[in-house]
Amino acid sequence: MPKFLRARPPLDDSEARKIRRLAGARHAPADWSERARIVALSWDGLAVPAIAAEVGCHENTVRRWLHRFSAAGIDGLGDRPGAGRKRRITEAQRSAIIALARSVPPGRLARDADGELSADDEHGPGQWTLDTLAQTARDAGIQVGRSQVRRILRAEKVRWRRTRSWAASTDPEFAPKGPRSWSSTPPRRKAPPSSAPTSSAR
Secondary structure, eight states, X not given: OOOOOOOOOOSSXXXXXXXXXXXXXXXXXXXHHXXXXXXXHHHTTOOHHHHHHHHTSOHHHHHHHHHHHHHHGGGGGSOXXXXXXXXXXXXXXXXXXXXXXXXXXXXXXXXXXXXXXXXXXXXXXSSOOHHHHHHHHXXXXXXXOHHHHHHHHHHTTOOOOOOOSOOOOSOTTOOOOSTTGGGGXXXXXXXXXXXXXXXXXX
């Protein structure tokens, strides 16, 4: 019969508080939060299959982090140097990308006091997309690709702004142009198909 695997008990109240605080943290790195949650659920008496179902990961993942915590404590929940794919960016750079996605694009047009449209940087992006975020990050010295930016934002549940193909106007005659412009005008009704008059048989 397989041995019931569980995380070792906390060394003291301080360690227990750190693990549970990390497990419920909203702004902590998603991977650290998930691993701390695995440990906390083990302390709560859940078995490996139940923890995997609760967290949404494979049972082998649960076993790995329970073993790592039991051997090295909180430090064991981090990625080991040289294990698997090396992280290309630091936590500070990762946070910078998240903050960038939440910021106002430098090329976005806004009206000044005189009603004129202007942007902080006329050559900057008007909307954030994965491509413009990756390029802006690279311009700042962060070597990151489009797919990696996407993974970072999805892990933190950050939404980036998508490009729209129309601009705002104060002109009441202005009609938005773009994929959804059809919704601003009523649809045309199709005329019923004309049918040739039939002559009755005499």
